[in-house]
Amino acid sequence: MTHILAIDQGTTSSRAIVFGPDLAPAASAQAEFAQHYPASGWVEHDPDDIWQTTLATARAAVAQVGVEAITAIGITNQRETTLIWDRETGAPIHRAIVWQDRRTAETCGRLKAAGHEPMITERTGLLLDPYFSGTKVKWLLDNVPGARDRAQAGKLAFGTVDTFLIWRLTGGKVHATDATNAARTLLYDIRHGTWDAEICALLDIPMSLLPEVKDSADEFGATAPELFGAPLPILGVAGDQQAATVGQACFAPGMMKSTYGTGCFALLNTGAEMVPSQNRLLTTIAYRLDGKVTYALEGSIFIAGAAVQWLRDGLGIVDDASRSGSMARAADPEQEVILVPAFTGLGAPYWDAESRGALFGLTRNTGPNEIARAALQSVGFQTDDLLDAMQADWPGLPSDAPLRVDGGMTASNYTMQFLADILGRPVDRPQVLETTAKGAAWLAGMKAGIYPDRETFAASWDLERRFAPEMDSATRARRLAGWKDAVRRTLSDHS
């Protein structure tokens, strides 16, 4: 009883990692699953794929160490993705609507035009954007035949992916979420820690659908014994970006992390203070421990590693993502090609769903190397936009505070050096890059009493490499001006 199973249910794959007594990974398994795109801008997951890949990977990882070694489970998950199921049968009423899905753009537009956004932002910290769960729940109730009646009769349950997995893992006994996941629904008042009756009424969502909200380290029930051969308590739950914030030990105000996977999500710990954003960032819950909320400012951008996927799968100019760095280094220094990767619109701080990507500065000499460099640099430029907004929203942020990074794309030394250069601040890459799963494991293991307290855990955070800024300030200013001009010309309303 010395290990913790972390379940990391992500957008494109489910992962399970068992962490040992020293918080080092001891076993793991991963399975990808299908993405469904039933219409332009729509993205769905089959709930059974989510469940089956989660169960199979969890069983495979547990088998490597033996179930008797597992003390508890921590769950971390793709956030905002929305499911509704029948309380009696457990059957979902529809496929899961994924966070990337834009089908409720019109509903959001209507609610915005009617002047509801300021009230919603003040209470939830979020914006009226299809990204969040609330309008997706409304869509399901409005469009699945009979759903609203069944919801009104108390027969249905809503959940983000954590809640759905807890329900399935406990054999339908527990309908719960944690505060970080609740904070992404658009239905949760993060100031008071309560579901908001007025917003639910505005979206026509019966409150009987909603799960109980717990701490991020809390008792979420035990798994049905037949699943793993023994009941395992679920003691930690957090949305994946918040779990990464915990895994990176960003426990003090002013500490921040940025995760570079398909997209990029930067979170700045603002402590017990809920900081409203004047710069179109999100205000969210970083974690809730012992009933005490720690808040964060978050910047979300939709395309980071996905730009490299585009080089590989769309343009076919790299055969492997890891080749992009050497191509960028070989690019012509005289050409300043800029890619604005607004493939699905732009996220924070622009929130422009209608814009589409653009390349600037092409000449007859532009080739694959220059385009690869532009793709990698776009990640640095976009992060700078986020950190600029954070600095403006929270002037307490020291201008030389390091950025802790994780996620698949941080393997790219070129990208990390450019990031440090363009931010003008150090970029710290830790030894353990599985920080999301590590955060979930720590929450559960700390609750179980086998992992150390916050301070000791924070002290064990290990640097693998620091990227120090090397670019001179004139070059930096010129490059940033070029980026800002390119974004201006890309925005859908660039009049």
Ligand SMILES: Nc1ncnc2c1ncn2[C@@H]1O[C@H](COP(=O)(O)OP(=O)(O)O)[C@@H](O)[C@H]1O
């Ligand atoms: N060496 C590399 N250079 C540049 N990009 C990379 C490199 N290795 C991985 N990536 C990018 O990182 C992403 C994968 O990161 P990961 O954290 O696994 O993402 P996710 O969890 O969102 O699926 C991919 O988009 C891939 O293109």
Ligand SMILES: O=P(O)(O)OC[C@H](O)CO
């Ligand atoms: O599954 P990921 O790693 O792409 O993360 C998705 C985010 O939680 C969406 O908000």
